[in-house]
Each structure stands twice: as C-alpha cells, then as structure tokens.
Amino acid sequence: MAHFAQLNEDNIVINVVKVIDDIITDENGVESEQLGINYLKSIIPGSFKWVKTSYNDNIRVRYAQIGGHYNEKLDAFFFPKPYPSWIINETEYGWDPPVPKPEDKEGYLLQWNEEDIEWEFIKLPTPRPLEPAPEGFHYVYDSSNDVWDTVENAPMPSEPAPEGFHYVYDSSNDVWDTVEIEEQ
Numbered sequence: 001m002a003h004f005a006q007l008n009e010d011n012i013v014i015n016v017v018k019v020i021d022d023i024i025t026d027e028n029g030v031e032s033e034q035l036g037i038n039y040l041k042s043i044i045p046g047s048f049k050w051v052k053t054s055y056n057d058n059i060r061v062r063y064a065q066i067g068g069h070y071n072e073k074l075d076a077f078f079f080p081k082p083y084p085s086w087i088i089n090e091t092e093y094g095w096d097p098p099v100p101k102p103e104d105k106e107g108y109l110l111q112w113n114e115e116d117i118e119w120e121f122i123k124l125p126t127p128r129p130l131e132p133a134p135e136g137f138h139y140v141y142d143s144s145n146d147v148w149d150t151v152e153n154a155p156m157p158s159e160p161a162p163e164g165f166h167y168v169y170d171s172s173n174d175v176w177d178t179v180e181i182e183e184q
Helices: 033-043
Strands: 002-007 013-019 049-053 069-071 076-078 087-089 094-096 108-113 118-123 137-142 147-152 165-170 175-180
Touching: 002 033, 013 033, 033 049
Parallel strands: none
Antiparallel strands: 002 013, 002 049, 069 076, 087 094, 108 118, 137 147, 165 175
C-alpha cells in the first residue's frame, strides 16, 4: 500500500490517502510515483499537488501529516508549524523559534509566548509533601505563599447520617458530605 499527500497551493498537507500497489506498479513490476499521481488526479477533481510519502519515513524525511508542510527544494515533509513566528530549519528539517530557547530553570515550566514573541517561565507550585498529613489534618495549597499548609479537618457531624446515606469527608472543601449508600 502506498501513501500520497494531497497538498494545497501553499504546499500544506490537506489529506493523506492510500493507493493499492497494483495501481502504482508498472508492467515490469516497478513502483512508479507518477502512476499513483495520475490515478489520484483521475479520481479526485481539482488542481491539487500529490506527493508520495512513506509511513515508515523511508522517503522525504518523514511521513506527511495533515497541516504539515512539504518543502519542494528539500523534497521533505515538515511537521506542522508550531507558531506563525517560527522559522524553518532546513538542516534539522524542523522549526526554530525566532528567539533562542533559554536554559531550563528548576521549579519553572518554560513555554513559548507567541503574542510577545518570547519565552516565558511559569512558576510551578511547590510539590505536595510526600508524607501524609498528621491525623485529623489535611493539606491545602496556599498559592499566594507557594506553600502547603496543614489544616485541621472539620469535626464529624454529631447526628447520624440520614437513612440510606453515610458521611464522607471532602478534604478539598473541608466538609462532611452525605453520600448515598450503593447497594451491592
């Protein structure tokens, strides 16, 4: 089975289709890309460009992806462009940001900001403590101070739960909820 990428006028992949081997094999048993192209042009109307691609990345660097780009000069498929400002890298067959990526910083997530054309560090919250909270307490994250505080659990209700229900502690809201007992 052969695969062909359907390209728009900007060489963006808009579809990938399969063509059976019999259609692309000539009378001498040799595969011909042109036979596949001729066949696809005969059954799919329009002035689309067709380029053979390999599911195993055997030709044209990589398998064509919808939204990806075909570079005629390099005869290669590129992944979809991640951001409008990014620039093609013809050596690595990929995309580069217009601003070099800075070194990672511990405790931060690095992400691209397309609006400002820059990298930005996003502070990650302090990880929750590994040890369990002391008996009768639970952890609550204080984002303004970037710390995990221990908070005393709300006291259990003094009245019994209504018939057919039981109490379950919701530590995120610090309340005891009634939950219907499921029959087994």
